[in-house]
Amino acid sequence: MQKLRGALIGCGFFAVNQMHAWNDVEGAVIVAICDRDPERLAAVGDQFGIARRYADAAQMFADGGFDFVDIATTVQSHRALVELAAAHKVPAICQKPFARTLSDAKAMVAACRTASIPLMVHENFRWQPPIQAVRKALDAGAIGEPFWGRFSFRSGFDVFSGQPYLAEGERFIIEDLGIHTLDIARYILGDVKSLTARTLRVNPKIKGEDVATILLDHEAGATSIVDVSYATKLGTEPFPETLVELDGTEGTIRLSQGYRLEINNAAGTTVTDVSPKLLSWASRPWHNIQESVFAIQQHWSERLRDGGETSTSGADNLKTFALVEAAYESAASGSPVEIGALL
Ligand code: NAD
Ligand code: 89Y
Incomplete structure (x- = not known):
C-alpha cells in the first residue's frame, strides 16, 4: 500500500502532537512542513526528520508533491489556508476553531465543495x-x-x-x-x-x-x-x-x-x-487528547483512501x-x- 503524503502547516505548540501521531498512523506520512517562524520550522523539521521545509504556504502548494494538507495554525489563517488548498485541489484538515466567524466557515466549506475536495475539521474530543x-x-x-x-x-x-x-x-x-x-x-x-x-x-x-x-x-x-x-x-x-x-x-x-x-x-x-x-x-x-489526535488522523487516512465522509467534516462542523x-x-x-x- 502506497502511503498518502501529507504536508503540515503551523509547527507550534499543538502540531508536535499531530506530527507524533502521523508517525503512528497507518497509510500516511508527512513529507513537507511549513511555518513562517524559522525557529519553529527548524525545531519540528529536525525533531521529525522532515527535509522539505517552507516559510510560505503558497510556495509549498506551488511545489506540490503531497496528497493532503494538515493545517495546524491558529484560527486567523484558517480561511486563507483552506482556500489555498481548495485552489490547488488538495484535500485538507483544519484545526479547531474552524474559522473566525460562521460566515467564514460556510465560505470554506463551499470552496472545498466547489473544488470537490474532502475537508475535515480536527475536532478530536x-x-x-x-x-x-x-x-x-x-x-x-x-x-x-x-x-x-x-x-x-x-x-x-x-x-x-x-x-x-x-x-x-x-x-x-x-x-x-x-x-x-x-x-x-x-x-x-x-x-x-x-x-x-x-x-x-x-x-x-x-x-x-x-x-x-x-x-x-x-x-x-x-x-x-x-x-x-x-x-x-x-x-x-x-x-x-x-x-x-x-x-x-x-x-x-x-x-x-x-x-x-x-x-x-x-x-x-x-x-x-x-x-x-x-x-x-x-x-x-x-494523553487523553493525544490519543484522540492519533484516532482522528487515522480516521482521515482511512476515509481519504476509501472516499467516505469523515465524522467531523467541514459540513458537520458548521453545526x-x-x-x-x-x-x-x-x-x-x-x-x-x-x-x-x-x-
Ligand atoms: P501556536 O501559536 O503555538 O502555533 C501556530 C503556528 O502556526 C506558529 O508557529 C505560527 O508561526 C504558525 N503560523 C500561523 N500562521 C501561519 C501561516 N499563514 N503560514 C505558516 N505558518 C503559520 O498555536 P497552537 O497552540 O499550536 O494552536 C494551533 C491550533 O491548534 C489552534 O487553532 C488551537 O485552538 C488548536 N489546538 C487544538 C487542540 C485540540 O485538542 N484539537 C489543542 C490545542 C490547540
Ligand atoms: O486549545 C485547547 C484545546 O483544544 O484543548 C485544550 C486546549 O489546549 C486548552 O483549552
Whole structure:
C-alpha cells in the first residue's frame, strides 16, 4: 500500500502532537512542513526528520508533491489556508476553531465543495476513548432513549503558559474549549434546535470569558447542559477530562473523574475503567487528547483512501460552530437563540 503524503502547516505548540501521531498512523506520512517562524520550522523539521521545509504556504502548494494538507495554525489563517488548498485541489484538515466567524466557515466549506475536495475539521474530543465508550454504550441500547444530559469540563489547569494567545482574545473558553464540549453534546445527543447561555470572566488576568453555562434543546427532544470553566480549583485537577451524565428511559450513564464509566440499568450496575492509553510519545495529563489526535488522523487516512465522509467534516462542523456563535449571541442578549436561523 502506497502511503498518502501529507504536508503540515503551523509547527507550534499543538502540531508536535499531530506530527507524533502521523508517525503512528497507518497509510500516511508527512513529507513537507511549513511555518513562517524559522525557529519553529527548524525545531519540528529536525525533531521529525522532515527535509522539505517552507516559510510560505503558497510556495509549498506551488511545489506540490503531497496528497493532503494538515493545517495546524491558529484560527486567523484558517480561511486563507483552506482556500489555498481548495485552489490547488488538495484535500485538507483544519484545526479547531474552524474559522473566525460562521460566515467564514460556510465560505470554506463551499470552496472545498466547489473544488470537490474532502475537508475535515480536527475536532478530536469526540474521538477520546472515554467519549467513544459512552457512544458505544448508547448505541448498544444500554439506557434506552436518552432524555437528559450534562457535559462538563471544569478545571483550573494553566493552559496559558503553553498557549499564551488564549489570554489575549475577546473570546476564550467557548471558542477554545467549549467548542469541543458542544461537539461532544451533538455527537452524543444529536443536533440542537436552540440554546441559552450565560458567561463570566473570573480570572482578571485574561480578556475573555473563562466560565460558561449553556442549556441545549436537542432536535430529538433531549435537554442537556454544557458547562465549562477554567476558573475551577478542585482537590484533584481533572484536566482534560469531559465528564458526562446521561439519563435514559432504561437507565443512566455516568462518566466521572478518573475515567470511570458507570452504567445502571435493569441488569444492574457495571463500572468500567475507560482510561486512555499512554502512547509512546504522550505525557500525562494530555494523553487523553493525544490519543484522540492519533484516532482522528487515522480516521482521515482511512476515509481519504476509501472516499467516505469523515465524522467531523467541514459540513458537520458548521453545526458545532453555529452553537459557538449562538452561545456568544445568547450570553450577550440574555435570550435563547434558534440554531436553524444561523445555518
Ligand atoms: P501556536 O501559536 O503555538 O502555533 C501556530 C503556528 O502556526 C506558529 O508557529 C505560527 O508561526 C504558525 N503560523 C500561523 N500562521 C501561519 C501561516 N499563514 N503560514 C505558516 N505558518 C503559520 O498555536 P497552537 O497552540 O499550536 O494552536 C494551533 C491550533 O491548534 C489552534 O487553532 C488551537 O485552538 C488548536 N489546538 C487544538 C487542540 C485540540 O485538542 N484539537 C489543542 C490545542 C490547540
Ligand atoms: O486549545 C485547547 C484545546 O483544544 O484543548 C485544550 C486546549 O489546549 C486548552 O483549552
